[in-house]
Amino acid sequence: MHKLPHNKIDSGQIVYKECYKCEGKATLVAVVANLLLALFKAVIGLFSGSKSILVDALYSFKDFMTSLVVYVVVIVSGKPPDDNHPYGHEKIEFVAILLISILIIVGTLFLFVHSIKSVWLAFQGDIAQPKFIAFWAALISVVANYKIASYLQCVGHKRGSLAMLANAEHNHSDAISSAMVAGAILGTHYGWYFLDPLVAVIETIDLIRLSVVMLKDALDGVMDSNINQGTIDHMEELALLVPGVEQVTQAIARKVGKGVWVNMAIKVKPDLNYEDGYKVGLQVEETIKKKVGNIAGINLSIEPYNV
Numbered sequence: 001m002h003k004l005p006h007n008k009i010d011s012g013q014i015v016y017k018e019c020y021k022c023e024g025k026a027t028l029v030a031v032v033a034n035l036l037l038a039l040f041k042a043v044i045g046l047f048s049g050s051k052s053i054l055v056d057a058l059y060s061f062k063d064f065m066t067s068l069v070v071y072v073v074v075i076v077s078g079k080p081p082d083d084n085h086p087y088g089h090e091k092i093e094f095v096a097i098l099l100i101s102i103l104i105i106v107g108t109l110f111l112f113v114h115s116i117k118s119v120w121l122a123f124q125g126d127i128a129q130p131k132f133i134a135f136w137a138a139l140i141s142v143v144a145n146y147k148i149a150s151y152l153q154c155v156g157h158k159r160g161s162l163a164m165l166a167n168a169e170h171n172h173s174d175a176i177s178s179a180m181v182a183g184a185i186l187g188t189h190y191g192w193y194f195l196d197p198l199v200a201v202i203e204t205i206d207l208i209r210l211s212v213v214m215l216k217d218a219l220d221g222v223m224d225s226n227i228n229q230g231t232i233d234h235m236e237e238l239a240l241l242v243p244g245v246e247q248v249t250q251a252i253a254r255k256v257g258k259g260v261w262v263n264m265a266i267k268v269k270p271d272l273n274y275e276d277g278y279k280v281g282l283q284v285e286e287t288i289k290k291k292v293g294n295i296a297g298i299n300l301s302i303e304p305y306n307v
Contacts, residue, residue, distance in 0.1 A: 026155040027071040030167055033148050034064035037141060044137040050130035051115050051200035052181040053138060058111065058207060059174045060141070062104050066214075067167055069096045094221030101214040108211065112204035118197035129188050130196050138182035145175035173210075177203055220255065227253045227260055231292065235262065238287050244268045244280040246305035259296025262288065267305035277302050 038060035045054035121127045149171035156164035180199050187195035236248045250265035266284060268277050281302045289295045 030067035031071050034060050034067050038064050048131035048134035050134040051118050051197045052184050053134045055111050055200045055203040056181050059177055063170050065100045094218045098218035101211045104211045108204050108207045115197045115200035122194035127193050135185040138178045141178035142175050145171045235288050238291050239284045242283050261296050262298045265301040267303050270304040
């Protein structure tokens with residue numbers, strides 16, 4: 001990405017002007033780039049005999065799948081609620097990530113066992129040196145991942161997209177992984193054959209960890225997990241600041257897809273008529289949605305306050 005005149009945003013990140021033009025295609029670019037990287041490293045891994053670059057291909061495959069999910073979610077979850085899906089369509093993201101994380105865990109466990117065996121064989125002197133082309137492939141992967149990460153981070157800040165920023169972090173981590181692979185392949189060139197499968201073992205452990213985190217987040221999204229108590233307390237405080245609200249008798253919230261659904265019961269001044277009490281309720285909803293953010297809906301019950 002060529003550096004043109006730029007503007008700064010509140011987060012301190014720099015946003016280049018060309019990012020404003022490419023925000024619509026960013027998710028598709030991430031899908032294609034990560035798929036090509038995954039295929040490239042898988043082919044090189046099979047040809048060169050390098051275990052570490054094969055695992056590195058799994059990193060890129062993970063990024064391809066998560067980027068694909070984000071791309072599909074932009075299309076599907078953006079649909080408004082309908083009669084069959086009154087809470088919207090955002091849970092499709094969590095269902096997809098749940099399946100992807102399970103698939104990656106299974107594949108990574110297989111490579112983990114195979115890499116452990118290869119480390120043992122390396123110390124026994126019964127393993128072939130991977131072809132040096134894997135070193136150049138790893139360097140290409142480092143550069144490509146940093147380019148993709150920078151691009152997604154730039155557009156993610158412009159759009160305020162947490163999913164895109166998360167994908168940028170994934171590619172940044174993959175660049176570090178590819179740098180480790182390059183170091184391992186270089187080490188085998190000097191006779192340290194165990195480095196290639198050893199790095200593969202380290203990568204598989206990290207990939208399993210990342211996949212388990214993805215699995216947990218997906219389960220939380222699918223099962224409508226509660227949000228933290230601090231956020232609920234903050235919503236109660238906001239409600240009490242609205243003129244006319246005397247008490248908050250109930251406040252519970254849960255995740256539904258990416259959004260948060262709130263059930264709240266308030267008591268208002270007893271001298272307020274029905275219309276005025278309704279207006280107070282609307283102001284409570286507006287205040288919470290504005291100050292908390294990511295609120296998908298509020299089910300508000302209003303009762304008169306009796307001392």
